[in-house]
Amino acid sequence: MITYNHAEYLADAIEGVVQQACNFPFELLIGEDASKDETLQIALEYQKRYPHIIRVVHSETNVGMNINSWRIFTKARGKYVAYCEGDDFWCAPDKLALQVAQMESNEKIGIVHSDWTRAYKKKDQWIYDYAKSVHRRVAPKYLEGDLFKTWHYPKILRTCTILLRKNTMAEWYASGLMNEKYHFGDSVLSAWITARAQVGYIPAVTAVYRVSPNSALRSGAKARVSLYRSALEFDTNARSFFGSKVDYHDGYRWDSAAGLLLWSLRARDWPTARTALLDFKKHFTLSRFITTGYQTIAMRLPTLQRQPRRIPGQT
DSSP states (O other): OOSSTTTHHHHHHHHHHHHHOOOOOOOOEEHHHOOOSSSSHHHHEEEEEETTTEEEOOOOOOHHHHHHHHHHHHOOSEEEOOOOOOOOOOOOOTTHHHHHHHHHOOOOEEEEEEEEEEEEEEEEEEEEOOTTTTTTTTTTGGSSOOOGGGGTOOOOOOOGEEEEEEHHHHHHHHHSSSOOTSSHHHHHHHHHHHHEEEEEEEEEEEEEEEETTTSOOOOOOOOHHHHHHHHHHHHHHHHHTTTTTTOTTHHHHHHHHHHHHHHHHHOOOOHHHHHHHHHHHHHHHHHHHHHHHHHHHHSHHHOOSSSOOOOTTOO
């Protein structure tokens, strides 16, 4: 659990972990990144309450999201690792038990994720509805099995829902695909893990993702522009990394260039808008641009039939 300035949310995140009902021991590693609020104090208070579960890792200076995540990973002692950032929370007490059971049952599965829902802040209250889960209208072909061709689908492998083997995560770090300069880590992991293993899925809402107004993605148009620049940089490196994979899809490039174009226009950053247009020209013929765009948009269209999902409070 990496956390920074999450004093308002951290208790919910921690409670969702310590309340897990498992027939195996587990630990919670909290990476506190020199917050300016009371995040560290809250984390340390919980460590005193649950010394057999919680360990807090912190320093006097801010190290950034990627290094913070790495430093707590190196201290993990379990066979598996799961993630929940300090402003999200788990809402199903059997999340870990279900995911571990699925991993243990099939060695071809490299990562297990689940359904989730979003929470929005209205006035001073967080609003969320388990019944309005993100995957309720998503076709199963995008959720489990061999997903390398559609790894860039943004609704899957949400960080707060995943579990994978610790040695798999170590191999990812050692692969060289991840760069600490990227503005994200989830997309990099999604590409890498789906290229080498199957994806397992729990058809239940196990986590709540807060759409925080203070997050990096919602810090204005300039922040979005920087994000999509980073995405294009990653895609360039990924194309080289997956050179032998003939089914590496153009969808992520299309998505990232389109995002860069739209947000640069919103930021009135005309040179960057031109960069995005030139990127389209460089990587797509007209027919390929239309085909890839259609596939990318079609992937997001909801299914007509709602998928069955277990939600908290149901048996």
